[in-house]
Amino acid sequence: MQALMQSARFGELILTNRIVMAPMTRSRSDASAVPNAQMAEYYAQRASAGMIVAEGTAPSVDGLGYCRTPAIYSIAQIAGWRQVTDAVHARGGQIVLQLMHCGRVANHHNKPVGSRTVGPSAVAAETELFTDTVGMAPTDKPEALSRVEIQQIIAEYRQAALNARLAGFDGVELHCTSGYLPMQFMSENANQRTDEYGGSPANRVRFSHQVLAAMADAIGAGRVGLRFCPSNRFNDIADSDPAATFTELLRGLRGMNLAYLHIMRAHSKRIDAFAQAREQFQGALIINDGFEPDSALAAVESGMADAVSFGRHYIANPDLVERIRDGVALAEFDRKTLYSLGAQGYTDYPAYRESLQEDYA
Numbered sequence: 001m002q003a004l005m006q007s008a009r010f011g012e013l014i015l016t017n018r019i020v021m022a023p024m025t026r027s028r029s030d031a032s033a034v035p036n037a038q039m040a041e042y043y044a045q046r047a048s049a050g051m052i053v054a055e056g057t058a059p060s061v062d063g064l065g066y067c068r069t070p071a072i073y074s075i076a077q078i079a080g081w082r083q084v085t086d087a088v089h090a091r092g093g094q095i096v097l098q099l100m101h102c103g104r105v106a107n108h109h110n111k112p113v114g115s116r117t118v119g120p121s122a123v124a125a126e127t128e129l130f131t132d133t134v135g136m137a138p139t140d141k142p143e144a145l146s147r148v149e150i151q152q153i154i155a156e157y158r159q160a161a162l163n164a165r166l167a168g169f170d171g172v173e174l175h176c177t178s179g180y181l182p183m184q185f186m187s188e189n190a191n192q193r194t195d196e197y198g199g200s201p202a203n204r205v206r207f208s209h210q211v212l213a214a215m216a217d218a219i220g221a222g223r224v225g226l227r228f229c230p231s232n233r234f235n236d237i238a239d240s241d242p243a244a245t246f247t248e249l250l251r252g253l254r255g256m257n258l259a260y261l262h263i264m265r266a267h268s269k270r271i272d273a274f275a276q277a278r279e280q281f282q283g284a285l286i287i288n289d290g291f292e293p294d295s296a297l298a299a300v301e302s303g304m305a306d307a308v309s310f311g312r313h314y315i316a317n318p319d320l321v322e323r324i325r326d327g328v329a330l331a332e333f334d335r336k337t338l339y340s341l342g343a344q345g346y347t348d349y350p351a352y353r354e355s356l357q358e359d360y361a
C-alpha cells in the first residue's frame with residue numbers, strides 16, 4: 001500500500017497520504033445549522049485521512065434544504081466549526097469544507113422562516129425530501145433568480161469561503177454535482193434561462209466558474225477544490241449532452257490553478273470521467289465512487305489519480321488509513337443510523353486497535 005501512504009501537495013494543501021475522506025451529510029447539526037461537539041469528535045476520529053472533506057454545508061440561509069445539515073453564514077456556525085477544525089488539527093489532520101447550496105432541492109420545513117428556495121428558473125425538482133416535521137415532502141417550487149441575485153449568491157459563496165478560513169478550515173470544495181444549485185444551472189430542465197446563464201453548455205457552466213473564481217479570489221486558488229460527477233442525474237437533472245458540459249466545465253478551469261479536482265465516476269458509460277479529467281485538468285486529481293483499498297492503490301500507482309476518496313468505508317472505519325496500511329478487514333456500516341440523531345452509528349464505530357483491546361479485555 002506504499003503508493004497510498006505517500007504525502008502530496010495539492011496547491012496549498014499538504015496531504016500526509018493519498019486517502020481522502022469524501023464529504024458525507026450525516027444530519028447531526030441542530031436546527032440552527034450549528035456544528036457541535038459530537039461532530040468534532042466524529043471528524044477527529046477520522047483525522048488520519050490525508051484530507052477530510054467535511055459534509056455539504058450551506059453558504060447562506062437560502063442554501064439550506066435538508067434537515068439538520070450545517071451552514072457557515074452565522075457567528076455561531078463559524079464558532080461551531082472551529083471546534084471541529086481544532087480537533088482535527090490537534091490530531092495532525094487536514095480538513096476542507098464542502099460548500100453546498102441546495103437551490104431548488106429544498107423543502108421549507110427544513111429551512112428557517114423567512115428563507116427562500118431559489119433556482120435558475122421557477123421549475124420544481126421532481127423529487128421528495130425527508131423533513132423532521134412532516135416526514136417525506138415534495139421540494140418547494142423555486143423562485144427564479146434575477147441576474148442581480150445570482151451575483152449576490154456568488155458573493156455569499158465568497159463570504160462562506162472566508163468564513164471557512166475563519167473557522168479554521170484549510171480550504172473549501174465547491175459541491176458541483178448531485179443536482180444542487182451549480183448543477184441546476186447546468187441542467188436543461190432546471191435552467192430555462194435565456195440570458196448568459198442559460199442555453200449553451202458554456203452559458204450553463206458560467207455560474208460554477210464565477211463561484212470558483214470568487215472563492216479563489218477570496219482565499220487563494222490553492223485552497224479551493226471542485227467536486228463534479230459528469231452525467232449525474234440525481235435530483236432530477238437533465239442534460240442531453242453531459243460530455244459537452246463536462247468539457248466546457250474543464251475548459252473554464254484552465255489557468256485557475258485550483259488546489260484539486262474531485263471527480264466521481266460518470267453515470268454514463270460513454271464518458272470516462274477520470275481519463276478526461278486527467279487529460280484536461282493540469283492540477284491534482286482525486287477520484288471517487290466504489291473504490292476498495294486494492295483498486296485505490298492501482299489507481300494511484302498507475303497515475304490515473306493523485307488520491308482516492310472513500311465515502312461509505314469511512315462511516316464504520318474511522319481509522320481507514322491504518323486499516324488499509326495494516327491490511328485489516330473493513331467494518332460494515334449500519335444504514336439505519338446514517339442520518340439519525342445521536343452518537344449511535346456516528347461516533348461509536350471503534351478503531352481496530354480499540355476493538356483488539358476489547359477482544360482481549
Ligand SMILES: Cc1cc2nc3c(=O)[nH]c(=O)nc-3n(C[C@H](O)[C@H](O)[C@H](O)COP(=O)(O)O)c2cc1C
Pocket residue numbers: 022023024025026055056098175227264288289290291309310311312313338
Ligand atoms: C451518507 C452519505 C452522505 C453523502 N453526502 C454527500 C455530501 O454531502 N456531499 C457530496 O458531495 N457527496 C455526498 N455523498 C457521496 C459520497 O461523498 C461518495 O461520493 C459516495 O458515497 C461514493 O463513494 P464511496 O463508494 O466511497 O462510498 C454522500 C454519501 C453517503 C453514503
